[in-house]
Amino acid sequence: MDNPRKDLEAIFRAGLAAVDPEAAVLRHVKRDGSELRLGSRSVDLDAVRHVYVVGAGKGTAPMAKALEDLLEDRIREGAVTVKTGHGLPLRKVQVMEAAHPVPDQAGVAATRRLLEVAEKAGEKDLVLAAFSGGGSALTPAPVPPLTLQEKQDVTRLLLACGATIQEINAIRKHLSRIKGGGLARAAHPARTFSLILSDVIGDPLDVIASGPTAPDPTTFQDCLDILERYRLLDQAPPRVVSVLREGRDGGRPETPKPGDPVFDRVENLIVGNNLMALLAAKDEAERRGYKGLVLTSRLEGEAREAAKAVAAIAKECAATGRPVKPPACLLFGGETTVTLRGDGKGGRNQELALACALALEGWDRICVLSAGTDGTDGPTDAAGAFADGTTAAEARRLGIEPRHYLDRNDAYGFFERTGGLLRTGPTRTNVMDLICVVIR
Numbered sequence: 001m002d003n004p005r006k007d008l009e010a011i012f013r014a015g016l017a018a019v020d021p022e023a024a025v026l027r028h029v030k031r032d033g034s035e036l037r038l039g040s041r042s043v044d045l046d047a048v049r050h051v052y053v054v055g056a057g058k059g060t061a062p063m064a065k066a067l068e069d070l071l072e073d074r075i076r077e078g079a080v081t082v083k084t085g086h087g088l089p090l091r092k093v094q095v096m097e098a099a100h101p102v103p104d105q106a107g108v109a110a111t112r113r114l115l116e117v118a119e120k121a122g123e124k125d126l127v128l129a130a131f132s133g134g135g136s137a138l139t140p141a142p143v144p145p146l147t148l149q150e151k152q153d154v155t156r157l158l159l160a161c162g163a164t165i166q167e168i169n170a171i172r173k174h175l176s177r178i179k180g181g182g183l184a185r186a187a188h189p190a191r192t193f194s195l196i197l198s199d200v201i202g203d204p205l206d207v208i209a210s211g212p213t214a215p216d217p218t219t220f221q222d223c224l225d226i227l228e229r230y231r232l233l234d235q236a237p238p239r240v241v242s243v244l245r246e247g248r249d250g251g252r253p254e255t256p257k258p259g260d261p262v263f264d265r266v267e268n269l270i271v272g273n274n275l276m277a278l279l280a281a282k283d284e285a286e287r288r289g290y291k292g293l294v295l296t297s298r299l300e301g302e303a304r305e306a307a308k309a310v311a312a313i314a315k316e317c318a319a320t321g322r323p324v325k326p327p328a329c330l331l332f333g334g335e336t337t338v339t340l341r342g343d344g345k346g347g348r349n350q351e352l353a354l355a356c357a358l359a360l361e362g363w364d365r366i367c368v369l370s371a372g373t374d375g376t377d378g379p380t381d382a383a384g385a386f387a388d389g390t391t392a393a394e395a396r397r398l399g400i401e402p403r404h405y406l407d408r409n410d411a412y413g414f415f416e417r418t419g420g421l422l423r424t425g426p427t428r429t430n431v432m433d434l435i436c437v438v439i440r
């Protein structure tokens with residue numbers, strides 16, 4: 001425990017390993033001859049005519065690799081869509097690349113291919129689907145008469161207006177042929193299993209990658225209310241608004257709701273999420289002599305405010321041994337937000353760490369690492385940053401005022417100058433962020 005940053009990085013990386021996309025699939029999908037076990041379900045492969053593989057999301061190439069290694073002899077056709085640069089050479093499953101976070105024409109062509117494969121599946125076939133974060137942007141399939149340009153325009157407006165991912169994806173589901181249960185409809189009546197890596201707090205099946213195989217509880221009216229809430233009715237492409245109004249007035253079919261027959265033979269299985277990463281990180285902390293405590297996988301809100309709560313719990317632990325006596329490791333997960341006011345460079349994890357540096361000043365036995373599990377925190381090459389009770393004072397000795405960097409949203413600039421950035425490179429997984437705090 002004499003090198004807390006080394007401990008914290010190992011703890012974080014243990015969390016990453018638990019949600020590695022390929023490992024996550026292999027942990028939940030097992031084959032024993034003709035028996036295929038998916039979670040608690042079992043499928044007799046002798047009763048299956050063909051196996052089809054489809055998927056979309058940044059981590060779905062390694063997920064498809066795991067399925068290929070298990071079932072290559074049975075896979076009839078397969079296709080997954082990943083963010084450009086996140087591909088892998090596979091033997092039977094086609095890996096297509098497309099743009100993210102704003103959809104592009106390559107995504108349109110790839111999604112057409114996904115639907116084509118799913119539609120080939122019949123009553124005696126098995127469809128294995130893999131979804132992970134980024135899936136929505138990678139599966140543009142605008143309902144007629146909408147164009148890709150109109151989808152791009154409304155996506156940009158939604159990403160910039162502060163809407164939650166639930167609100168953004170409610171609208172995306174109602175403008176798409178694949179989202180909001182569309183893939184389940186295409187695959188019906190085949191038996192479909194979706195393996196899902198969750199990058200959304202609470203793991204809502206209809207929100208992750210916009211729920212291509214999940215019932216959609218949202219409605220056309222919800223979508224119009226969302227556009228109204230963010231004053232986008234006049235800014236959104238007019239035909240987007242008219243499609244939503246037509247749907248509200250019964251002129252277009254709603255997305256399939258819970259209980260719809262298209263879901264009768266569909267199972268959705270979460271194979272990796274933030275909590276699984278936290279629990280694995282806790283085990284590594286305890287291997288290193290810390291008493292581990294997972295506080296939450298649902299942390300949200302402004303990063304600099306969340307930092308105050310994290311620091312407060314850490315200080316209580318250091319001062320009174322509550323909720324756990326040191327040496328201890330407190331673990332938080334989730335996805336905070338940052339309201340940008342300055343022109344600096346950073347990400348929500350780096351910003352949270354910088355705010356911790358200020359809140360923990362003088363508490364020399366507390367050290368924090370906040371980092372994104374996808375390896376990229378904001379538009380930077382860092383996954384996150386470390387901070388401890390000495391960070392602020394040491395910066396000031398260099399003539400660097402942490403508060404000024406925080407005010408300009410320049411956490412990257414601060415940690416680049418003072419040391420403290422964690423760089424992992426792209427990890428191919430994405431189960432949001434981990435905040436690990438050791439108290440010695």
Ligand SMILES: Nc1ncnc2c1ncn2[C@@H]1O[C@H](COP(=O)(O)OP(=O)(O)OP(=O)(O)O)[C@@H](O)[C@H]1O
Nearest residue numbers: 101133338344345346347348351376377378379409
């Ligand atoms: N200078 C900055 N300081 C702090 N946060 C920033 C800064 N610039 C951008 N951000 C935040 O970074 C967020 C995007 O970062 P990031 O790409 O890691 O998000 P994400 O949820 O991981 O998305 P994706 O799944 O596409 O990777 C934006 O929502 C924005 O609030």
Ligand SMILES: O=C(O)[C@H](O)CO
Nearest residue numbers: 133134135136208209
């Ligand atoms: O693709 C998406 O919709 C987001 O990453 C949430 O899963």
Ligand SMILES: [Mg+2]
Nearest residue numbers: 372374376377
């Ligand atoms: Mg990211």
